[in-house]
Amino acid sequence: MLGSAFSQFKNIYNQKSLINQFTRREISNRYKGSYLGIVWSFITPLIMLVIYTFVFSVVFQAKWGAGENTSKVEFALLLLSGLLVFNIFSEVLSKSPTLITSNPNYVKKVVFPLEILPIVTLGSALFQALISYVILVSALFLLMGVFNWTALLFPLVLIPLVLFTVGLSWFISSLGVYIRDIGQIINLALPALMFMSPIFYPISVIPKEFHFIYQINPISYVVEDARRTIIWGELPSWDWMVYGTIIGVVFAAFGYIWFKKTRKGFADVL
Template sequence: MLDSVVTQIKYIFSQRSLINQFTRREISNRYKGSYLGMIWSFITPLMMLTIYTFVFSVIFQARWGTTGETSKVEFALILFTGLIVFNVFSEVVSSAPNLIIANSNYVKKVIFPLEILPIVALGSALFQTLISYLILLLAILVLTGTFYWTALLFPIIILPLLLISLGLAWFLASLGVYIRDIGQIISIAVPALMFMSPIFYPISSIPEEFQFIYSLNPITYVVEDMRRAIIWGQQPNWSWLIIEFFVGLVIAVLGYIWFKKTRKGFADVL
């Protein structure tokens, strides 16, 4: 079993040139034909940050925690950090059901590695995430005059969520070929999951009897650790980070196995 997993990892790694090429094309196509082009990568997160902050901190008068001492600037940074984490998951999972259908011309090409398509989707989403992350660091530095070394732990903290996203993408990409309704289901489930994650509110504000539900949500731990490291300069919860890494690894492996087992019927269905 282990030898098979290692072999598949080597195989995917051998396709890195093709993955890089497709990822670049995906990023380029996202802004193709627009006047501002890649500038939208910076404008979009800034606009969403402004809108969410205005709605929650100005209209709803929301404050972080029970004391209500959080300033609007800190609230904006806290909110933006949670959105960065969720958006990478959301973009990958939301696009997954249509990945094979949208690239059906590659299905009948036996030599084309269809399994790289979810990786390409992850790479494209990660590109936007990195830009948003840099904007966040710059905003913290300019608005608060602080920069914590723990912010450099960003790749380690987000890795489990990337593995989970990739595993789900392989699973949903395959399932979307056989069950076309899966795309509609995901379009409802993802926004619901956003409000079921501690993005717009701290986990401490959740009634104790419901906190076990949030403990089952892998996004919860990543969001909380990201805020600890970037906003408050604290180290992540290493115990949960290690556990979630292995959970993500299992989901990624199972999703890949599912994809490989079911891809044989893609051509017949499409």
């Protein structure tokens, strides 16, 4: 079964020109008709960063770790690095339940490769992440005078997350055709997952009896590696890179198998 899935991945690769075309359209449609256009891709993360930083470091007087003297600038950069990772996952998963139901015309076209739709959504999310990454690296250099060469390893850090996310997206987008309530469930789960991930705080401040929650959360490892490579100039956890990639491949394979198996009933339901 897995072998069949891997052979089918070649078909997805052969659709790379179509994926590229749809991804470009997805990005352009995001700000279609607005006066500032793609500039909003830079403005939005900056505004959200200011809001989160004000709330957590000014209103709640939050510090990064117990007893650590973290400046508001450093706190903001640590926050942005975590949000950068989580937003990739969040953007794709929030759109997944309606990916198929909002494109019934593609379902009726037997030759159209529906399996590329989650990849297109992921591509759009990665484009936004690239902009946030540029903002983060630039701010780190301009405000703190630091540029770590390990920041160039950040794309490698995202590999497990990309595989895990696209696998879940295939599963959820298919499930959303048959169970419309899945969208409401995802909308509840994503905010909970955001606060249960080490985005606004380090894992070191969590009581040890709750560490297992973060150990089974793959986003935690990616967030931590993002901070290691970009902010602190350290190498990522190579053990996690290996294990995480294997887990991601398994999720992607099973998600794709599920999607292909259930696709046969899409037209009947829609």
